[in-house]
Amino acid sequence: MRTARTITATAAAAIATAALSAAALTTAALPAAAGPVTDWDRMLAQQPLVRTADTVQAEVLRGGHAGFAGLVLEDDHVALWWKGDVPAAVRAAASRGEAPVTFEAARHSNAELREAAKVVQAQRGPGVHAIKVPADGSGLVLGATSEVATRAVRVDVPVRTVVEEPLAPVSRQNDAPPWKGGATIVLGNAACTSGFSVRNGDNARFLLTAGHCGNPGVRVTDPTGEYIGTAGAKHGDHDIMLIPTGNVVNQQYVGGGDSNSTEVVRGWGDVYTGEYLCQSGVTSARTTGAPVCNIKVLFFYADREDLVEGEQMNGQPSARPGDSGGPVYGPSSSGGVIAKGTVTRAAGARIGFQDFRTANRDFGVYIPL
Template identity: 55%
Template sequence: MRANLALLATGAVVLSTALLGTAAQGTSASAEPHGKRTVAVSQVVAKDTLNEMNRQRPLVAAADKIRWQVERGSNAGFAGIGLERDQVVLWWKGEIPGQVQGAIDEARRTAPVRVADARYSLGELKSASARLQGQLRKHPALGHTVKIPTDGSGLVLAADGAGTGGAKIAASPAPWALADAAGVPVRTVEEAPLKERSRDNDSFPWSGGALLKNNGAPNCTSGFGVRNSTGAQFILTAEHCGKAGDRYTNGADAYIGTPGPANDPHDIMLIPTADVDNFMYTGGRGNDERGVRVDGWDWVYPGEVLCQSGVTSAGATGGPVCNLKVLFFYNDSEDLVEAEQTNGQEAARGGDSGGPVYAASANGGAIAKGTVTRSAGARLGFQDFGTAWRDFGIWIDK
């Protein structure tokens, strides 16, 4: 489905720093990594958004206790975890295993947790999604994206209302026909496909949220500065921003590196380089060198509110785009996460691709949540950091 979405690679690159989870919060908020202007996240994120992130922090911490237990086992009944206004909701099909129940009990000491019955497990819905995607490959006019709701109720098929050549689809597919193909209920929504979106002069060691130039042309944003278990250091960004052999530089043409490990379906890529840090630019373009310390990484949950700091959006708004509320996890080959800017503002712009998606940390910094891939108006598609951790074994460099 990727060809139908709008990539954000045009002129920005973001570097990301990762920690395994959020237990280790890093250095003090006043630390100045290599002379860059570090500010508290409260100076970057609007007060109402920061208040919402702070309010959600115990919910995220409680959800993490369950999420890590699910990650450790097969747990075939798991459907999803989401955040509601004042509680965590776990959707599960069938009997909950003892170890998961233990994690739920532990999580409830941090925040309320409601367990709800799911009609289908995540595994069942992934299989159903694959069947439905097979139908879409044969009949592209049916839709462009398959989504899996966290509650395990079925699938959501997004269609843009136009067939090949822009001709309007005469009628939506009958629900029973889609459900028959998938083997589960399918709800159709009409919305435009997301588009890929590909600061100006970062300096060594390389940071997140900075302009990346590919073979001399600005095209993306760095996500985070990361390292793996061998100590090797990388910039994490979007895979669609470049290909093997490309030459990446900063805005002043200082050499950074060439693409290394990548996962094309997940649209994430590592650029090996000599040194990175856990600084992330969050100010505007040009001489605005403000940024925050990245304290670690964490899982993403539907209902969570996040920000993104792509280079192009920074130039347009003077800072990050916030109030991005997580809606869905996709289940096409990219397995992206979808969020929506709750005030109807542009979620991302061309050149934001690869840029950092994040939440506020308890220590005045940021928590890495993912990297920008696509957008359409107020909607954003990004890859979550947990997927990069699985694919590459990386965490925030500190």
């Protein structure tokens, strides 16, 4: 069977000593002056920032520190936004990173904003379609159809309204076993994109995709009708679903719609505001001849737990019908890619995707190495 693919119809206080200087950080992973900087070059250049953010976030998660507001990848450093005094353990973690870390004063912690978001959730009318939590702790951002839609909202944190189109669900040609990410999968009358090959603690194997592509029990095939598996566990609120199937491999398609080009998926990672990523949904791959890259992470949603919003920075469509469930990823410094999430929604250049940590938490799945 020919292998190809298809998809369906989401401080001021101190600077940590770093192994890389700011100047080196912005140039270390970039190509020589012989050619232009590509989207992939930009993502590779961010890897010291990502690894530094991982180090800081691990301590935040381990210690349950209440003042944490967010982490932002800036051009040449990581900004850690914090309400109150930064604990010594967090400062120590920041000092171990590869990149400089600045400590910025936040007006509110992430936990405070999420509690305020629950109040907004109870008050909001139909015109408010999103509640977003900025990483700088400045307040809440409401996505709405009009300014009028948010006038009834009363909450004890600053609220900013953005009038914008809501993110809507988006739903490669002929993959073959072992099944890979970025390929067309058919669930009943819906065509979507496979996300990542994953395993759980029992070493059972699955394909991860978007929950809105189908329901548990539906038969899943490739476009030629070859059986992949039967849809299994689903978390509707997070729009993720597992398809049990024994014959999978930790690879994903990265070329155009008829391309057989694949990359090895070398584990999964957390997502950070300011991070640049790609998505490899089938429809976009067919339309553009390549993955959609230069997607910058902007917000995490409070009303749809851990939904991440990004924007394609050239103004191009971020995702298309049939891209649902497809892989969102960044580069691995050792070659290949790192799983970051799965496509679930889009609105023009804006994209909504579910981060991989949520799938790990909901289903206990991981990327086999």
